Amino acid sequence: MRKFYAPASIGNFCVGFDSLGASLAPIDGQLLGDVVYIEQANDDRFECIGEYAHKLPTDPKENLAFQCLTHFRAQVKSDMPSVSLTLEKKLPVGSGLGSSACSVVATFAALNAFAGTELSQSQMIELMADFEAKVSGARHYDNITPCYLGGLQLTAELVPDRALALPVDPNWYIVVAYPGFALNTSKARSVLPATLTLSESVEFAQRMSSFCTLLQLNRFDEAVVLMQDNVAEPSRSPLIEGFKEAKLSLPELGASVVSISGAGPTLFALCDSLEIAQKCQNWLKSNYLNEQGFSHICKIDSMGTRELV
């Protein structure tokens, strides 16, 4: 039996709507992401287990991981031996932590390794993005590529090889807080503005390009100052109970940035020390999470999807 783990990610990373994404590694070593188990069997079998399995459709045909298996057999390797594939669904659905991407990326990574197909990185990314597009209402790579490759990625169709890794400040701590209720990505996309004005578009381009360039120059503090989301956050924040209060309170505790992770409702706070991150996490535990919620203090994961041994 082989096991593949795909980590959670923060889509948009505040300043790069649909174009920046960061992979997450909790500092306590917990696995925050989905795991796929694969082994040869007499016929193709699929099972979904784990804490959030009950939140997914019971019909395997509606599970993205099973759809990836069917697609891989039909389109990539028809003579692959039969497999038993198990998805351990460890991430909540509709969380803003790239949950659907995790299942898709872990499954394709497992199938590619099991079948020995050695698809190129670009082929893998395109396969994965096809499935992400099916559920989220748009083709965006900002969960897929950080989840697959790790790190903070500038990622889009226009980006060479679909992804360019950016340097990150080794001092950054990222507190993620999932409040305990779901927000469907396609719903959170339906409230986005249909168009931006010329000045809004220019500001977005200036912020994202300067942010990426400053990271390349290791001028991290100046990069962080540019982190403001004028594209998605204004229309999405009313959908997320408690977000506005957190956005006001966490900077008083020292957070450098507070923004929505992906389409929400998970929130992330970027902090430049562990002490500040702990204070922010305590506030979030008392004020943002319901009984189903959770929070982790993370670093940016540098490994992406990997086989667990």
Ligand SMILES: Nc1ncnc2c1ncn2[C@@H]1O[C@H](COP(=O)(O)OP(=O)(O)O)[C@@H](O)[C@H]1O
């Ligand atoms: N393995 C899976 N993981 C996550 N979502 C899945 C999976 N299989 C099917 N789905 C469906 O895909 C949709 C994912 O919703 P979405 O809001 O895009 O989640 P997320 O933002 O957490 O990726 C849901 O309707 C869910 O039922």
Ligand SMILES: N[C@@H](CCOP(=O)(O)O)C(=O)O
């Ligand atoms: N760029 C996308 C990111 C969606 O991330 P998810 O984790 O909520 O699926 C968006 O903002 O819609």
